[in-house]
Amino acid sequence: MRTTAVVIGAGHAGLAMSRCLTDRSIDHVVLERGEVANSWKTERWDSLRLLTPNWQSRLPGYRYSGPDPDGFRTMRETIEYIERYAEVSAAPVRPNTTVIAVRRRDDGYVVITDQGEWRCRAVVLATGAFNLANVPAVASEVPSSIVTITPLQYKNPEQLPPGGVMVVGASASGTQIAEEIHRSGRPVTLAVGEHVRAPRTYRGRDIEWWMDRAGVLDELYTEVDSVERVRHGRSLQLTGSDDRRDVDLNALSGIGIKLVGRLAGIANGKALFSGSLRNLCQMADLKMNRLLDRIDQWAAETMDSGEVDPPHRFEATRVEASPPVTMDLMSGAIRTIVWATGFRPDHSWLDVDVFDRKGRIRHDGGVVESPGLYLMGLPFLRRRKSTLIDGAGDDARELSAHLAGYLEASAAERRARPVLSSAGLA
Numbered sequence: 001m002r003t004t005a006v007v008i009g010a011g012h013a014g015l016a017m018s019r020c021l022t023d024r025s026i027d028h029v030v031l032e033r034g035e036v037a038n039s040w041k042t043e044r045w046d047s048l049r050l051l052t053p054n055w056q057s058r059l060p061g062y063r064y065s066g067p068d069p070d071g072f073r074t075m076r077e078t079i080e081y082i083e084r085y086a087e088v089s090a091a092p093v094r095p096n097t098t099v100i101a102v103r104r105r106d107d108g109y110v111v112i113t114d115q116g117e118w119r120c121r122a123v124v125l126a127t128g129a130f131n132l133a134n135v136p137a138v139a140s141e142v143p144s145s146i147v148t149i150t151p152l153q154y155k156n157p158e159q160l161p162p163g164g165v166m167v168v169g170a171s172a173s174g175t176q177i178a179e180e181i182h183r184s185g186r187p188v189t190l191a192v193g194e195h196v197r198a199p200r201t202y203r204g205r206d207i208e209w210w211m212d213r214a215g216v217l218d219e220l221y222t223e224v225d226s227v228e229r230v231r232h233g234r235s236l237q238l239t240g241s242d243d244r245r246d247v248d249l250n251a252l253s254g255i256g257i258k259l260v261g262r263l264a265g266i267a268n269g270k271a272l273f274s275g276s277l278r279n280l281c282q283m284a285d286l287k288m289n290r291l292l293d294r295i296d297q298w299a300a301e302t303m304d305s306g307e308v309d310p311p312h313r314f315e316a317t318r319v320e321a322s323p324p325v326t327m328d329l330m331s332g333a334i335r336t337i338v339w340a341t342g343f344r345p346d347h348s349w350l351d352v353d354v355f356d357r358k359g360r361i362r363h364d365g366g367v368v369e370s371p372g373l374y375l376m377g378l379p380f381l382r383r384r385k386s387t388l389i390d391g392a393g394d395d396a397r398e399l400s401a402h403l404a405g406y407l408e409a410s411a412a413e414r415r416a417r418p419v420l421s422s423a424g425l426a
């Protein structure tokens, strides 16, 4: 089978790219191993709601038009939203088609799937940034009596054995899951590493509204120092709920969750926590205040006084005087460990020489170092918002323009190639 471009993945990122390719009349297919919105259907927990408000899911040619722009979508609503986008865009999705390999062939690519092969000139990898859980090496030292699970497997507290739970990692997934498990009546210990604190609401507005308006989310990958570090930064400690509550460490310790330092190791059945909890919390407070300073400055320059509440600062993160640095994992107090230690993409099927020594794809803002190959949906791919639903539009518009330019240039180059006649060959 032949087409001009193959988009792999029918999440919102692949669908946004598909829409932009259609707008440019570029013939393409979207190959999807499951169904549209497969990750939301199969890899998220039951109670999860988007932490971005409803208005903040703008996609090319599609945006929220319901009665609750400031609400937060449930999983069912998120799936419906993305399914509807595929429908209104008439995206040429081929569901139940798993890509097994992508290889460079002649002037283009061959995409090998469990439903046959596609030949094309360009490929867009939109298979998601959160395919695999980053489980630390120390997991192999966990006593066998303890159940371990990642956020990709976690559905609800009922699936866990009764008893205490240690959640490792205090970013969005870790703080949300810790809170839910605690509310189910299980004692929860949260091992806190580097994290990014943010209030749900500031000066009467949602923090995402501020970051959107003040241009924080539009920052380009070319505008930040050390883009690789930022690309592997943590998600904000936020949750989407009707009461717009915070899930920062003060909120969690306030309801009885025990905070400990970063899980540094496990030796002889004992968990060892780093003594850096206080420092990490001070750092997170400092960074949050820097963000709030930037917001205040933007508000002072662009808004009328009285339009929003006056500036203020939040209480510093409370850390107990001497948080425990060890915990006996053999005592039976901890029955489950949740590894909320981040995610990474899975491009193991990409058989093109574009990986660096850390196994990451070499690219410049989504333009991969192999002509005609593109990426979508990775953190800070082109902008701070690249991994959000709201970030796919700008990236897809720019990368589809690059892709169209590449197709034109390579077609012109092919036309200019001398045709070798049999006489010429002789």
Ligand SMILES: Cc1cc2nc3c(=O)[nH]c(=O)nc-3n(C[C@H](O)[C@H](O)[C@H](O)COP(=O)(O)OP(=O)(O)OC[C@H]3O[C@@H](n4cnc5c(N)ncnc54)[C@H](O)[C@@H]3O)c2cc1C
Binding pocket: 008, 009, 010, 011, 012, 013, 014, 031, 032, 033, 034, 035, 036, 037, 038, 039, 040, 044, 049, 050, 051, 052, 097, 098, 099, 100, 126, 127, 128, 129, 130, 173, 349, 376, 377, 378, 387, 388, 389, 390
């Ligand atoms: C827990 C969690 C909460 C999040 N909350 C928010 C939020 O509140 N707001 C927000 O804007 N963003 C949020 N995100 C980030 C982001 O919007 C989602 O991760 C989103 O699913 C990413 O979209 P995507 O299209 O890049 O990837 P995905 O939605 O993962 O889509 C990729 C698709 O590719 C398919 N695929 C993968 N490999 C293959 C293959 N080999 N062959 C064929 N198909 C393949 C998958 O089945 C999948 O359907 C959240 C992410 C996570 C993990």
